[in-house]
Amino acid sequence: MSDEQVAAPTNRRRISQRGIATRERILEAANRLMLVRGVNATTLDDIREASQTSKSQLYHHFADKQELVRALVKYRGALVLQRERAGLERLRSFSGLVRWRNALVQANSLNNGKYGCGLGSMALELSDQDEQARSSLSETFAAWEKLISDGLHRMRDSGLLRQDADPEKLATGLMAALQGGYLLANAAHDVAPMGVALDMALEHIRSFLVQPSGEPTP
Amino acid sequence: MSDEQVAAPTNRRRISQRGIATRERILEAANRLMLVRGVNATTLDDIREASQTSKSQLYHHFADKQELVRALVKYRGALVLQRERAGLERLRSFSGLVRWRNALVQANSLNNGKYGCGLGSMALELSDQDEQARSSLSETFAAWEKLISDGLHRMRDSGLLRQDADPEKLATGLMAALQGGYLLANAAHDVAPMGVALDMALEHIRSFLVQPSGEPTP
């Protein structure tokens, strides 16, 4: 309930609390439905019903479906970044990365690998269909990677990582492993490949530690 | 023209060459269109037009759109495996992996990262929508990974890889890096992240070489 700004409207009209709440309800419903069914397979009537609103409200808050989808891209991006910021902004050690990895794997295992990453699935579905959505998603991925690479920079600055470690490339590799892991887990309906993929990326990062220590990643 | 069996029909009816050719033409058009627009965003009329066929032919060869999509999943899977078999079945050295990586990156760079992997994009779009398609895709991924892990087994047996290398896990990690790389490249419309992701996976494999040798991956 602390994320009202996540759904902040962009227009200049006078706007009431009730209107904001409705808009939020629509986005929340779209988020839920489109995560499991995909964007194109979700109809506006589905969203209308799930959000307990009406057609006119949908079109009052969003010009058309495309604009709703674009708003959803931003909405989801803000949610993911909010969540990830919480988990990554104090990252200072390798074990912190392991905890981060475990949290993601555990969350995904709750639904047996289904649905995957909300951003990744939109990325494949929309990238070749809506340039604006694509670039918005691309920015979100970049911001997400930056959260990781910032942490790796801190680790390098504090002498944990060798100087020849490249935080940006390591972050990109980790993100690819994460997204690829989501994808394979989704296809297999089994979280295992996601764990394997993330472990590979973590091992790679570990190889840049100044003094390799600790157990192999679990 | 050596891939007629790729589109082999499954029914028991008497079937003519002409019928096979039409079916093939439909699948080929569906393949092309759905790669760039996605499955759900491609209509049967699009396919009818692109394949120079008629509605009745579509429904003569496929019960409905879902069955066409399922056939496409198999068709694409067969094409990918055919291509990958050619590139992987003689894999015996680390430099062979590097060549394989370069070929994939180069192919993807031709369209600036767009469209991604035909299997990966279907996986995210269909996995939560059509259980049959999902399991078919999952099998194809497994077969693809096996091509890789078989090669890694050969490398381990010949003493190139250390005994503690786990070919199956390494193959899963490599596949995740590949799919995640495709996804990020598609979102960014830039092939670079795909290269970084594959390099990470290759470095990881290289760390299991008995005597690390050669230049860093390009």
Added chain:
DNA sequence: TGCCAATAGGACTAAATAGTCCAGGAATGC
């Protein structure tokens, strides 16, 4: 309190799209 814009409800329209049907032409087996 009363005005006015924002919000809500929901029937309705238009367009897109999946799916059906039938009649005629082409292969194939006997």
Added chain:
DNA sequence: GCATTCCTGGACTATTTAGTCCTATTGGCA
């Protein structure tokens, strides 16, 4: 070469779905 089955063309229907419109209600503000 004839009958049977497959194959093709395209008009047609039914359904789904995006998008519109009109009326009623609510809430903020002078």
